[in-house]
Amino acid sequence: MAQKVLIKGNEAIGEAAIMAGCRHFFGYPITPQNEVAEYISKRMPEAGGCFLQAESELAAINMVYGAAGAGARVMTSSSSPGISLMQEGISYIAASELPCLIVNVMRGGPGLGGIQPSQADYFQATKGGGHGDYRLVVLAPSTIQEMIDLIVEGFDIADQYRNPVMILADGMLGQMMEPVVLEPKKRIERQLPAKDWATTGCDGSRPRNVINSLFMIPEQLEQRNLILIDKYKRIEQNEVQYQSIDIEGSDVVLVAYGTMARIARTVAKKAKELGISVGILRPITLWPFPYDAVAAIGDMPNVKAVFSIEMSAGQMVEDIKLGINGKKPVYFYGRTGGMIPSPNEILDYICDVLEVR
């Protein structure tokens, strides 16, 4: 086992990308993820790769599109308003089936919002922030070590399915430091297809390659969409990841991801002292969402209630309600705008609901 190092989340994103074989990065400054580009601007040339500070997020995501289309392992990183600007490009990337990694270190919104941690981009990330019927694979780490693992795996998932993958982190994960092992803990062996579709210059030894998403004939465009939908179904079948902690026999289940999943663990400990047993379901993939794992909670006789706790005004709670399908009461507790709920206020809310004092 390699030695542990103390590293900031944003810097770990950069190191993990290089570890994953990413050699092209295009980005634009925005707080609270600036250390990603700063770190990569130093490390990428050492690794023989290309770092380029784009003139805007629009340019950055379109550089990613060009580089991904040219066959490179490529990424960008931004935070909420910057990710909003990238949505057109992300839609094109999904439509053209180009693999790439997009990191969103979320901050409070809407509008210019603030620079403190938030999870208010859940809808944008998981429901399609750009136009058209498309999906991103959305991975939500809750520790810096897991961020490293998911970045490496994220690139592989992107290549395997020819689909953009988003790492949905938040300002807390980006800015905090943790001891980590700078190597991916687990790497699922995946059969990564050759990028024989990439624009590399055509010498006639293969049909020429065109990266495009314009289909003027509706029958053709529908066919394109059906191919994408079929791929999304395969991803839903194969790629769901979640962690369940002490759910069997628990009185209530908290569903939380990212930073909120860490707070959920403290809530569970404190609740135990009050005699309430709290299980935690932590979605790791936000799309595909672990609906089946949530549905199973609906069938657990001991569970009295399910809580979604989020740094938002209530976004993931909608997916939880879909999964529970009316079989249990689903409650929501969240703070938004960069406020982070404390374990005590969450516990108070749970006690209020359960009428425990």
Add this chain to the structure above:
Amino acid sequence: MSIIFERPRSLTDKPFHYCPGCTHGLVHRLVAEVIDELDIQANTIGVEPVGCAVSAHDYFDIDMQEAAHGRAPAVATGIKRVWPDKVVFTYQGDGDLASIGMAEIVHAAARGERITTIFINNAIFGMTGGQMAPTSLLGQVTTTSPHGRDAGSAGYPIRVSELLATLQGAAYVARVSVHDVKNIARAKRSIKKAFTTQIEDKGFSIVEVLSTCPINWGMTPADSLKWLQDNMIPYYPLGELKVDGEGVINR
């Protein structure tokens, strides 16, 4: 019997969809001839715009990527950074390049990005049906300037080549026209020089091609060529504004 005229190898045999009298097909041919003459077909990756040339991949027999509106220089940058030894060009109209894509073209030029841009300036949005472009002339009637472009409200037409020539990263900047045979030959020479500038790694290169849009101008193809000559060239003077990174003032 010897063949004295044929389709360039770098063009497919698909008939152009462009409107009668439109000069896109002609410029496509010039670009393809240059690619053939430089023997870079196997090495060249094109980026097509949003606009009338959105399906240029139907005609250029090379690997191509379609860019979002205005973003072709950013897409080309991504490709070039992956394949620095390949030849990468964008083909963009004036709505695409001078309106929505102004930031991308300016910064690609400022970076001295080793790409070549073929910039079709026909003073109008063609594909969407003849709306005012940033390059539309004062007084020019379009579907969104029905009483003629008014400087008081819509400002002034942008001279893109002059603007880009001020940037140190731009190594070759030229404005040409395709309204007659002599100018078509000059246009081809400029396009070749632009590609050569890239191959020689000198920096960013762009050729602005004054072009016609007879359908949206509401003129015959012949009248369009004359209108270009009489109205566009006085405002958009022809010539090489910059060669090998050195400003060339006299045109």
